[in-house]
Amino acid sequence: MKKTLQRPAGWPASLSTPVVSPIAPSVVYASTSPDELDSQYEGRETGYTYAREGHPNADVLAQRIDALEGATGGLVVGSGMAAVSAVLLGLCKTGDHVIGADQLYGRSLRMMAEDLPRLGIATSLVDATDATAVAEAIRPETRLVLIEVVSNPTIRIADLDAVAEVCAERGVLLVVDNTFTTPLGIRPFEHGADIVLHSVTKLLAGHSDATLGWVAAKDPALAERMRIFAVTTGMTPSPFDCWLAERGLATFALRYARAQDTSQRLADYLSGAEGVKRVLYPTRPDHPEAARAQSLLKGQGGHMVSFEIEGGRAAANAFAEAASGIAFAPTLGDVGTTLSHPASSSHRALTPEARAKMGVSEGFFRVSVGLEDPEALIACFADGLAAARGTA
Numbered sequence: 001m002k003k004t005l006q007r008p009a010g011w012p013a014s015l016s017t018p019v020v021s022p023i024a025p026s027v028v029y030a031s032t033s034p035d036e037l038d039s040q041y042e043g044r045e046t047g048y049t050y051a052r053e054g055h056p057n058a059d060v061l062a063q064r065i066d067a068l069e070g071a072t073g074g075l076v077v078g079s080g081m082a083a084v085s086a087v088l089l090g091l092c093k094t095g096d097h098v099i100g101a102d103q104l105y106g107r108s109l110r111m112m113a114e115d116l117p118r119l120g121i122a123t124s125l126v127d128a129t130d131a132t133a134v135a136e137a138i139r140p141e142t143r144l145v146l147i148e149v150v151s152n153p154t155i156r157i158a159d160l161d162a163v164a165e166v167c168a169e170r171g172v173l174l175v176v177d178n179t180f181t182t183p184l185g186i187r188p189f190e191h192g193a194d195i196v197l198h199s200v201t202k203l204l205a206g207h208s209d210a211t212l213g214w215v216a217a218k219d220p221a222l223a224e225r226m227r228i229f230a231v232t233t234g235m236t237p238s239p240f241d242c243w244l245a246e247r248g249l250a251t252f253a254l255r256y257a258r259a260q261d262t263s264q265r266l267a268d269y270l271s272g273a274e275g276v277k278r279v280l281y282p283t284r285p286d287h288p289e290a291a292r293a294q295s296l297l298k299g300q301g302g303h304m305v306s307f308e309i310e311g312g313r314a315a316a317n318a319f320a321e322a323a324s325g326i327a328f329a330p331t332l333g334d335v336g337t338t339l340s341h342p343a344s345s346s347h348r349a350l351t352p353e354a355r356a357k358m359g360v361s362e363g364f365f366r367v368s369v370g371l372e373d374p375e376a377l378i379a380c381f382a383d384g385l386a387a388a389r390g391t392a
Contacts, residue, residue, distance in 0.1 A: 023243045024056040053231050057242035064249050065204065065214045068183040069196055073223045074216035076242060077235040080179060080199020081107050083213030087146070087175055087195055088112075090229030091222060094120030096143040101128035101158065103151035103358055105177065105199075106346035112146075129289060131162030135170070144173035144195075149188065149296065150180040153342045153366040154359050155280035155306045157289035160296055164192025173222075179203075180332075184256045185300045194218050202333030202368075203303060205245035206255055212237050212245050255335065255371060259303035262377060263369040267305045269378050275315075275389045277363070280306040304332065305367045313362040315388040316341055323384030325376070332368035337377055340366040 007030075029048040031037040040047040048055060058076040066074040077083050088111060092098060100112045102125040112123040126133045128147040138145075145167055147158045160176070167174040175195040176188035179202050188196045198204060200212035217223040267281035279286075282293040283301035293301075309315055320328045320339060329338045330345035340346065342360050355361070369377070 021057065021060050021243060021246055023239055025239050026055075027051045051239070052234060052236045055239055055242075057239040057246070058237050061200075061212075061237075061242045061246045061249075062214065064246060065183075065198065065200070066216060068204075068249075068252075069178070069216060070183075070187050070189050071196065071216035071218075073220060074214055075223065075227050075230060076200070076237045077213045077215065077230050078237050079211050080105075080197070080201055080213040081111075082230070082235040083197040083199070083215040084108050084111065084146075084177070085233075086213075086215050086226040086230045086235065087144070087197060088116060088121075089119075089233075090226040091173070092116070092121050092143050095141060097122045097124070097139050097141045098143055099124050099126055099134065099137050099145040099172075101147040101151065102126060103128070103154055103156055104146065104148060105152045105179075106342070106349060108146065108177070109347075110349050128158035128163060129156055129292075131159045131166050134163050135166045138166070138170050138172055142170070142172050144175050146175045146177065148177045148180055149186055150282060150302060150304065152180055153306055153340070153346065153364070155282060155287070155304060157282060157287075157293045157296065159292065160186075160188065160191050160193075167194075168192060180304055181297070181300075181302060182252075182256060184253060185297055185302050189218065191296075195222065200245050202331070203256065203259075204252060204333070205248040206252060206333055206335060207244070207248050208331060208334040208336075210238075210241040210244040210248070212241050256303065258371050259369045260301055262372070262374045263303050263305050263367075264301055265374045266367065266369060266378060266381065267301075267307075270305070270307045270381065273382070273385055275310050275385050277308045277310055303369045305369060307365055307367070308361060309363040309365070309385065309388050311363060311388055311391050314391045316363055316365070318391045319365070319384040319388040322387030323380045325380040326384075332366075334368065335371050337370040337372055338368045340368070342366055 039045040062074045062076045116123050124137045126137045149158050149160055164174050173194045176193040178188055178196050179199045182203050195217045197215040200214050267279050270276050271279045281301055327338045330340050331338055343362050347355055347360055
C-alpha cells in the first residue's frame with residue numbers, strides 16, 4: 001500500500017461554479033512559504049490564515065449585509081452582543097464616557113451599568129427621543145452615544161437626525177443598533193451614524209438557528225480597531241452559522257414585508273381589544289412619536305408590536321399560557337411569531353422601579369410577528385386575552 005501524507009488533495013476542478021456558497025469549516029489555511037504568510041499578514045496579498053482572524057463564510061455574509069446597510073468593510077462576529085462589545089470595549093478606554101439610550105436591549109444596558117464602570121469607563125443613560133437631553137449629557141471625555149432607532153422593547157422612536165447633528169457638532173461617535181428596525185426600515189449611515197450594528201440572529205437570518213452579529217464603521221480606522229479587538233478576544237463566528245444566515249438573507253425582504261403587514265393588522269386588533277391598556281406600533285396615529293416615525297421610517301412600521309394588558313403578573317401568565325399557538329420565547333425575528341415578557345426576560349436585571357420608569361410593567365408584552373396567517377394569529381391573541389380577563 002502506498003504511504004501518503006495527511007494533506008488534502010485539493011478541491012476538485014470544475015468548469016462550473018456552485019450557485020450556493022460552500023461551507024468552509026477549516027480552522028487553518030496553509031500557505032506555501034514564510035514569505036507568502038508575511039504577505040498576507042502585512043496586507044500585500046489577500047488570503048486566509050487562521051479562522052479566528054477571518055474565514056470565507058464570514059466575509060461572504062458581511063458583504064451581503066454591507067450592501068443592505070450601504071456600508072463597506074463590515075465585520076461579522078459571534079453574536080449581537082459581541083458586536084456591541086466590539087464597539088464599547090474595542091473603541092473605549094479608561095477615562096472615557098459613554099452615553100446610552102435609556103431604552104436599549106437589556107444586556108446592552110447591563111454592560112453599561114456593570115462592565116464599563118468596572119473598567120473605568122463612565123456611563124450615562126438619556127432619553128434618545130430628546131436630542132437636547134443627549135446634548136446636555138455630553139462631557140469633554142464622551143467617546144460615543146449608543147441608541148436604537150426603534151427602542152427595545154417599548155417601540156419609542158429616537159430623534160435620530162437631531163442626535164446625529166449633536167454628535168457631529170460635539171465630535172462624538174454615534175452608534176446605532178439597527179436590529180429592531182433593519183435596513184429595510186432605515187439605513188442609519190444615511191442619517192449621520194458613524195457606526196451601525198446588528199444582531200444578525202434576529203430578522204436578518206430569520207430562522208432562530210444562527211447566532212451572529214455584524215458591525216461596520218464609516219471610518220476604516222475605527223473598523224480596523226474593532227476587527228483587531230474581535231480577533232484578539234475570540235469573537236469568531238461559526239462558518240455554519242454564517243452559511244445559515246446567508247441563506248436566511250435570501251428571503252429577508254419577503255419575510256419583512258409579510259411580517260410588517262401582519263404587524264399592522266395585529267396592532268389595530270389589539271388597540272380595540274378588551275383588557276388591553278395600550279398598544280405601541282410606529283405607524284399608528286396614537287404612537288407617542290407618530291410624526292417622527294413617519295418622517296424617519298416612511299411608513300415602514302416593522303415587525304415588532306408591544307402592548308400592555310390589565311391585571312399584572314397573574315394576567316400575564318394566563319395570557320401566555322392560553323395563547324398556546326405562539327411561542328413564548330425571549331427572541332425576535334423568527335419565521336414564527338414569538339411573545340416576550342421583558343420583565344421576566346430581556347429586562348429582568350433591572351429593578352422594578354427602573355422598569356416602571358421605562359414603561360415596562362408586569363402586563364407588558366413584546367411581540368415579534370412572523371409569517372403566520374393573520375387571522376389565525378389574531379385568534380391566538382384573542383384566546384390569550386380572554387384568559388387574562390378571567391384572572392380579574
